[in-house]
Amino acid sequence: MASTTDSITVETSKTSKINSVDFSNLDFGRLFTDHMFVCDYKDGKWQNPKITPYQAMTIDPSARVFHYGQAVFEGMKAYKDEDGKTFLFRPKQNFDRINKSSERLAMPAFREDYFFEGLEALLKLDKDWIKPGVGNSLYLRPFVIATEPAISASPAEEYRFMIICSPAKSYYNSPVRVLIAEQYSRSADGGVGFAKAAGNYAAQFYPTSLAQKDGFQQVIWTDANTHKYLEEAGTMNVFFRVNDKLITAPISDRILDGVTRKSIIQLASDLGITCEVRQITVEEIKTAAREGHLKEVFGVGTAAVVSPVSAFQHADELFELAEVEDSYGKLFKQTLLNIQHNLSEDVHGWRHEVK
């Protein structure tokens, strides 16, 4: 059935897959809801925004996305409270960031009205896929790809913006073992590290797979020039707790400006926990670990919220981190989940209700 909101054409799916889904046993990112949002950029403007049944699509083999990786994406979540109300968490941050990413890849900015109308119309249609309960969410994947059929090595003139949705439980729930990068780099000065450019992730797969062979789930990247400074993990910003003080690396053109990271910096300030935002050397963290001052290391990001690190290795030296009683990581995770699921006051106005 086709209908239109103010500007979006909606074609609903005739059938739903939802009854065949085991929501207690979800494999992250493999299963998608019944609908998707699509909007094309042509003749210098975004046009024809629509919601359609989730389906495969046809793209010309010469499209730039396949040859030059002109592709950016976002990762965000929708949450439901016990009354069935749906919320997004700081969605404007994701909207701004996808356009920042697009700008760096010479791609056109998306329209804010289409972004929010598309997202909200999609969430209303697929609302039954969002399960209440802390830890349940609907992972939202907005992305933009260059679709123009031409392989000259220059920016495309045609693009597609889409949003697909996948039901999720927070992943990386168990503590992770991480390897600190000594040879490979994720990003460089003047590069695209701050953007959620698809190629940034492809470039991490190989070094991460080498680390995985040695029993580490993730790599903590260091600066490309010296490998002396700790930056971020594959899909997470990283916090170090030395005694009762937190430290996290500053945002730069090499590091993604994570929404979870900036929220935790604010929460630390609210809770009276000192948080230094500054460059962190690998050596100072190793020294703190040797001297027993390194209490916690944790990654933070939309997917896992907070992911504790149980061990890290650098230059063949392995450091195991014992669990602490008064974990800051656990405190931030619970505080954030409570805000996201409408279980606590939202003093900073981070919740965005989908009505």
Ligand SMILES: Cc1ncc(COP(=O)(O)O)c(C=O)c1O
């Ligand atoms: C490279 C990288 N760093 C950090 C993050 C965490 O960002 P956010 O908290 O906005 O999810 C992500 C995930 O989006 C990421 O891909």
